[in-house]
Structures are given as C-alpha cells and as structure tokens.
Amino acid sequence: MSIKDKIPEGVFKRRFRNLNIVNSITVNGIREGLTNKEMTTTTTRTGVPNSEAVSRGYNFASTWEQNAPLTEQQHAAIIALSHAVVDRPFPSKLENISRENNGLSVSTKHGTVEESGEIDGVLVNTNQFYKWFTDLEAAMKSETEEKYQQYVSTLTERIQTCDSILQQVDETLDLFNELQMQHQVVATKTKTLHDACDRMVIEKQRLIEFAESLRNKLNYFDELENVATSFYSSNTNVASENFLPQLKKLDDCITYVENNPQYAESNVYLVKFRQLQSRALGMIRAHVLSVLKSSTSQVQTALKGSGGNKATVSEGVEASIIYVRFKAAASELKPVLEEIERRSSRKEYVQILSECHRIYCEQRLSLVKGIVSQRISEYSKKETLPSLTRSGCAYLMQVCQLEHQLFDHFFPSTSEDITSLAPLVDPLCTFLYDTLRPKLIHETNLDVLCELVDILKIEVIGEQLSRRSESLAGIRPTLDRILADIHERLTFRARTHIRDEIANYLPLDEDLDYPGKLEQSPEIKSDPTSIELSSDVVKTWYPPLEKTVSCLSKLYNCLEQAVFTGLAQEAVEVCSLSIQKASKLVAKRSSQMDGQLFLIKHLLILREQIAPFDIEFSVTHKELDFSHLLEHLRRILRGQTSLFDWSRSTSLARTLSPRVLESQIDAKKELEKNLKATCEEFIMSVTKLVVDPMLSFVTKVTAVRVALSSGGQNQKLESAMGKSLKEHAFASPDKVAEIVQKVNAGMQDELPRVMEKMKLYLQNPSTRTILFKPIKTNIIEAHEQVESLLKKEYSQEEIDNIKMVSIQELQAQLDNLI
Structure with missing residues (x-):
C-alpha cells in the first residue's frame, strides 16, 4: 500500500x-x-x-x-x-x-x-526514517482519527436523535393504526347504515309503486259505481258531452277486467260492466234511429212542400232535398258514428255498427225507393229495351254514387266495404232487374240481345263502372246478373236460330236456282272468300250459309269462349249438312256438275268465314251405354253368374253400372273432309267428261295385256295370243281415230263449258287454278298413255291418220282455258 x-x-x-x-x-x-x-x-x-x-x-x-x-x-x-x-x-x-x-x-x-x-x-539511517515516518504516520492518523471520531460522535448523536424520533414515530404509527382501525370500524358502521338507508329507500319506492299500481288497478273497479251512476242518470243522453268519455272509460274497464281474470270477483265486475255497455249501446242505437227518422221525416216534408208528389220532383230539386238536406239534418250523428267506427275492432261495436248501417239503409231506402221505382217505370214505358237498359243503368249508377257519397259522410271509415251499403243498393238495383228481366225473356231478336250485351259489357261495366269502381261496386253484382241473363237468353235464342233457320231450313225454288241465281247477279269483282263481303255477293249464297256466318259473327264477342265454341261447332256442323242436302237438290234440278260446284263454293266460303274465329271446333260428347246390361241379365237368369257376387266383374253393381262413352266431333275437320271429297269427285267427273273414251281404251288394253300375261284358258284366248293390239276390234286404227276425235271434240266443246261454270261458281282465280290443276294433269296423263301405245303398237302412217294432238299443243290449249 x-x-x-x-x-x-x-x-x-x-x-x-x-x-x-x-x-x-x-x-x-x-x-x-x-x-x-x-x-x-x-x-x-x-x-x-x-x-x-x-x-x-x-x-x-x-x-x-x-x-x-x-x-x-x-x-x-x-x-x-x-x-x-x-x-x-x-x-x-x-x-x-x-x-x-x-x-x-x-x-x-x-x-x-x-x-x-x-x-x-x-x-x-533507515530506522530514523522509519521512526520519523511512523511518528508522522501516527500524527497523521491521530489527526485523521480525531476528525473521524468527531464525525462518529456526530453520527452517534444523530443516531440517538433518530432513534428517539423513530421511537416517537413508532408511537405515532401505533396511534395512527389505532385511529385507522377506529376509522375502519366507523366506516363499516357508516356503510352498513348507508346500505340500510338505500334498502329502505328502495323498499319505500317499491311500496309507493305497489301502492300506485294497486291504486291504478283499483281505479278500474272503482269506476263501476261512477259509470253506473252516469248511465242510469235521467239527465244522461248520447248527445251529452260526458257520454262518450264515460263510454271510453267503460271500454277500458272491460278490457282490463277481461285481461286479468285472476283478480278476485273479476267475473262479477265483468258482467256488471257488460250490462252497462249493453245499456250504453242500446242508447246509441235508439239515438241513431231517432235522429235518422227525424231527418227522413224532415226530407219527406220538404219533398211534399216542393212538388206535392215526390215522384214528380225534378232531378235537381230531388238531389238537393234528398241528399243535401239529409246530410245537414243528420250531422249530429257524425261524432257518435265516428267513435263507433274507431272502436270497430271490438265485437260489440262491430255489431252496433252493423245495426247502424242497417238502420241507415232502411231509412234511406224508405226515402228513395219510391223515386227510383217511379223513374225506372217511366223509362220502361217510353224507351225500347236497349235504350231502357242504357238509361236505367245510367240513372241507377248516379243514384248509387250519390248514396255512396252520403254514406261516406256518415261512415267515413267503413264506406269502402260494399256489403255495408248492400241493404240499400240491392233493393234499388232490384227495381231495374225486375223491369228488364220480363222484357229479356220475351226478346227473340239476336241483334237486340247482342246489342244489350255490348251496352252492359262495354259501355256500362267496361267504361263507366271501371272509372268509378269504388262508389259503384255495390251495383256490380246486379249488372253481372243481368248480363248473365242476357247471355242465357242469347244462347237459347242462338240454338233455336241454328235449329230453325239452319238445320231445319226449307229451301225455296229461288234458293236452289243455280246457276241461274249466279247468272242473274251483277259481276262480282271482289273475292267472295274474304271477310268484307258486299251485299251482292251475300245474295248469291245459300241462305243457311249466310245465317250461319251472320250468327257466329254476332255471337263471337257476346258470349264466353266455351259457350261460343259449342254453338260454333253445332252451327258449322248443321250448316255443312244443310249445304250438302241443297247440293243434291241442285244436282237434280240442274246437273251433277252444278251440284258439285255449288257444294264446293259454299264449303269453301264456310271454311274461310270461320277461319278468323280463334276457337277449336271440336266438342266431346259423353253418353251412357247400357247395351251390356241385357247380356249380363241373361247370364244371371241362366245361373251362369251370381247376382250377389260383389268380387267379380259380373256383380250386380257392375252389371247395373253404365258405361261412359266419349266421342269427339270436330266440325272443322269434317268440313275439310267433305270439301276434299267433293273436289275429288268433281275432278274425276270432269276428267271422265273430257277423256273418258281414252280412259276406256287404256283400260281395255290393260285388261288384254293382263289376260295374255296370265296365259290362255280357253280357245278364244289362245287364238288371241298371236294377234297384235291393232288387230283387235276395239284397237283398230279407225276405232282409235274415232276415240281421239271424241276427246278432241270434248276438249273443244265440253271443257270450255266446264271452265265457264267454274268461273261462275268460283270467282277467285287462284281457287279455280288449284281445282283445275289435277284435271289438267289427268287429261295430259291420258293423252300420254295413248300416245305411248300408239308409238309401240302402230305405224307412223297409222299414227298420222289418227291425228293425235301433241302433248305440247295440249298443254298450251289447257293453259289458255284458265
């Protein structure tokens, strides 16, 4: 260190x-x-x-x-x-x-x-240095320790101070903890008290709501006495101000009691409430009847004062008195009637509303029925049936519209229901129906009946009724009923017409005067098979044909399609038969060819005239067949089968059960069939008239060839086998030349006359061309067969002597005839 x-x-x-x-x-x-x-x-x-x-x-x-x-x-x-x-x-x-x-x-x-x-x-020396350093270090350490000792002393004092403070803090914390525990206890008690107060407030509110609910529920039961006192009071009437509010309270009480049958004595209260309601509704009924009768009486008095007789009052005054004054006189009923309509969801008010409708219709009917009846009677005396129908329907629609407007004034919410006004409208419509029906029954003219259908179907129902469908809905059943009667009468008269005028038609001499009838008529330039026909063309027709076409054209837009289909099928069938009968009479009276052309002409016209009708001319007939019954009874009598054997096909039930036979008749197909057969007959007759000698000659030649090819069975045939064709007597050159001359004469004389008759009967060139084309083909084929035989069996010199017309010349000659 x-x-x-x-x-x-x-x-x-x-x-x-x-x-x-x-x-x-x-x-x-x-x-x-x-x-x-x-x-x-x-x-x-x-x-x-x-x-x-x-x-x-x-x-x-x-x-x-x-x-x-x-x-x-x-x-x-x-x-x-x-x-x-x-x-x-x-x-x-x-x-x-x-x-x-x-x-x-x-x-x-x-x-x-x-x-x-x-x-x-x-x-x-070192010791001195160490000693000096040690002393120095000790001095320094002493100074340093003194400083730290002072610092330690300071810290010790401060620690003691802190310990004292900590002790005080601990005591303070203990006090604080104790205070906090006391606060927790107080807070808990406060929360408990607060919760208890909240529960008491909630309970109080619940009790208040319960009391209020109970009070509200009891109010419905308490209203019984109040409402009863009000309704049984001598001063109470429907026109008073308190009547309708009391009636509303009564309805609310009934509704509440009905919805809560669990309450005590609810059934008793419900019976009492209903009794009060019946009394109130009876008062309303009596009030409505009284007011309407009073209004009716006032209007009748006004009518008498205006004209003395309500049937002679003018239409303007009539409308002013009957409708305007009645509306003003009965205005006091409108609030009550609107209140009843507003509550029409309840069955009691539905019934009283229906009663009010009935009372209203009775009063109005007593007021206007005389006027309407008199007015329709006047129309009936002065006008024809179509004019009566038109005028009567127009007047009746005017009356019904005015009555609907007046009814809407009294009953605005239920005026759309046509059944509400039916007790008034139906009797008024019956006046017109009872006036028209006898006249319809006695009407025999198809044109008048068809005109009536047009008036009702197009003018009245199609135009006027469609524009005012809401106000005139009540008259629609009567108009449909009248139209149905007209259809029925028209159908009956059409069948009678078909039977008498077509099927059982007895022709006069002038009706069968063909071709004289055609020769006497002016020249017809138009196509007789077209739809638009002139009167001159129609006069040349056989009368049943004209009656059939005229009848069908009238009935097509007047009857329903199913009914018209049956009539059309019947008419076409009997007309075709009538024409066929007439053609036979014409053939006896004039010639066979005239009869054929007569039939072709009229069948073509009939086919073309029924083509525009978009219907099927087929009808299915069903009939019962009991032909098997006799044989079954014989077997039962012989003992071959049992009468009571229900399991076999020969049982009594099956024996006595008829068979249903269905047969379908298509008049149009039958017409086509007859026309085709007649045309073929005419073609063959004309062919024989012109080239019959050639056809006989070819037939004989064919017979000889067949005999020769099958081998001779006798002497005569064996002797003839060695001969050529021209060696036979019927096929000698002179005989063949005679045959050709006869055919040429027929071509020069008979065929032009035939073409003239065809032009007389069939004015349409295309029709004549179609009919003459197979005739031309037959004539050319006959000449071709003879020419072929001549080339095979005869010499050129013999052929020149026979003078056979060439095929090219023959075609040119025939083309010039068309």
Missing part, C-alpha cells in the same frame, strides 16, 4: 508544506527510480556522507517501488502534488534551516512532532 493510499490527500499536502527539504532524498528520487550509484553520487555532490545505511534505504525504496508500483491515477496525483509543492514557498518557520548543510536534515524547534509539526535532525 503506497503512502498516498494511507495518508489523505489534504493531510499529505499540509504535512509536506512544513518540511524544508533541499537536495534531499525525496519522493522524486523514489518516483524516478534512482539507482544506488546515482544516489551515492548525489549524496557526494551535496556533501552528505556516503553511508551504507543510506544506500540500503535507497535500495529498499527502489525495491519497494518495484514491488508495489503505483497506478497511473496515483502517478498523476503525485505529479500534481509535486507541482503544487514546488510552486508554493516554504513556510516562514522553515526559513531558519541552514541552507549551507548539503545533507538531509530536518530541524525541530519546540516540542514534539505532534505539537509543532516540525522535526529537527538529520535522517541518517
């Missing part, structure tokens, strides 16, 4: 400031690590004796410095100390030291080192 570590820095500095060391063995020498030789030389220079003790001391110091080297920090402190010592002057006490003495000396004048801090003498 170095000197600096043992001596505090302040003491070290203070001690060495008092030393007068000149050219002595200083710490600088130790710090610089002087060797013994250097130390000896230095001592010699300074005049100090060169002793062995000094040498050992220096060696010891050097060894000490090597064994205990200083740190860099210590070196820096020593250097700083050296500079501080060199720069400062010696104290005045050390100035008397002899500067002449070159040895290491320290003088001490009075007292010891401890007293004066000075050392007088010369350190000549």
